Amino acid sequence: MASLRTSARSARAIFAAARPAFRTQMRTMASVDSAAPPSPTVSPSRPVESASKTSTVKEPAADSESLIKTFNIYRWNPDEPTSKPRMQSYTLDLNKTGPMMLDALIRIKNEVDPTLTFRRSCREGICGSCAMNIDGVNTLACLCRIPRDAKHETKIYPLPHTYVVKDIVPDLxxxxxxxxxxxxxxxxTDPAPEGKEYLxxxxxxxxxxxxxxxxxxxxxxxxxxxxxxxxxxxxxxxxxxxxxxxxxxxxxxxxxxxxxxxxxxxxxxxxxxxxxxxxxxxxxxxxxxxxxxxxxxxxx
Missing domain, CATH: 1.10.1060.10 (Alpha-helical ferredoxin)
Structure with missing residues (x-):
């Protein structure tokens, strides 16, 4: 029992001696926490980009693998009768666009210029809605492949010698x-037998x-x-x-x-x-x- 009392007194003496050092260490840690946080480490290969103000997803910039092609499209608005028809140019990255001309037109309308007007429906060469003149040939935009030659600018007009409703929409x-x-x-002249088809x-x-x-x-x-x-x-x-x-x-x-x-x-x-x-x-x-x-x- 005497030895246990001696060891308890020794422990209290050790803690009492260590208390000033412990308090000093706590003050040091508090001062570090209240200081400004360190700036993040910036990797030279990936610079920090500011967040987009309009979207939570930022599309990466064009890189060396982009294939940029220009589309020149006939534009005319009946609501502006004094304005003459004109050709308007649009550029798209073909690596982010479907293979057909209709894919390019839909992407232009959805992402670049919502005022562009054209007809389309089935996208399978069945309805005939997207008929237009592409690079001098009357064809269906949904069946016409986009030439991969980026230097060649594609020209798109409405069907020739037709009245135009708007842009590349012909009046049929x-x-x-x-x-x-x-x-x-x-x-x-003779009706079919009731309930029978014409054979x-x-x-x-x-x-x-x-x-x-x-x-x-x-x-x-x-x-x-x-x-x-x-x-x-x-x-x-x-x-x-x-x-x-x-x-x-x-x-x-x-x-x-x-x-x-x-x-x-x-x-x-x-x-x-x-x-x-x-x-x-x-x-x-x-x-x-x-x-x-x-x-x-x-x-x-």
Whole structure:
């Protein structure tokens, strides 16, 4: 017991002797905590960037791998009738853009200039909405690949020789009036048996290949010089291809009436076999051949 008391007194003596040093150390730590925090270490390879004021995600700047391409696009606003049409330039990094022209147009509208106006819908070459003139060729923007040559500037116009609604949106009112005029549907003198469809053999159905695929994009008609000068009366390649589609359909019973509607100097015979229509069709169809087949049926 005596030894335990001696050891307890020794411990108290040690703590009492160490108390001044402990207090001094605590004051030193408090003064360090109240001082200004040290500046962060800056790596020379990654400089500190200020936070964006408009977004929480900052897009990195263009690097040596960027592929910058210029697009010159036709602009005209009907709300400014005194202003002349103009070409406006936009630049995009192709490495951040989809492969098709429509991808570039959508990115320009979404990220660069929301006033740019154009038509588009399916993005799959089915609807025909995005027909326009790209680098001198009538085509569909969704099927036209962007050339990877950054030095070549792409030029985009509305379909030629059409009235313009705005920017690269053509007015196709006359085009669809002509389509309606050929009665693009099956016509019968005898009604089908109730609850039955109109039958067609495989051979007769095959005759419609290369005709029914037309999507009425108007690329062929607006590339035809004859249609440029006579669009009020000449039906043009697209409508004549559609007309032959119904003449070739074995289920239709109004073939003579259809041919009679074409038997004049303007509707059909303004075709001079220039064949721009067959060259430019984005679906690979041959309107020139369809027109020749109509002429053959009219002659024999």
């Amino acid at each position: 009112t006359q085009f669809y009036k002509q389509y309606k005029s050929i009665k693009p549907y099956l016509q019968h 067609q053999s495989k051979e007769d159905r095959k005759k419609l290949d290369g005709l029914y695929e037309c999507i009425l994009c108007a690329c062929c008609s607006t590339s035809c010089p004859s249609y440029w000068w006579n669009s009020e009366e000449y039906l043009g390649p697209a409508i004549l291809l559609q007309s032959y589609r119904w003449l070739a359909d074995s289920r239709d019973q109004k073939k003579e009436e259809r041919k009679a509607a074409l038997d004049n100097s303007m509707s059909l015979y303004r075709c001079h076999t220039i064949l721009n229509c067959s060259r430019t069709c984005p679906k690979g169809l041959n309107p020139g051949l369809a027109i020749a087949e109509i002429k053959k049926e009219m002659a024999f």
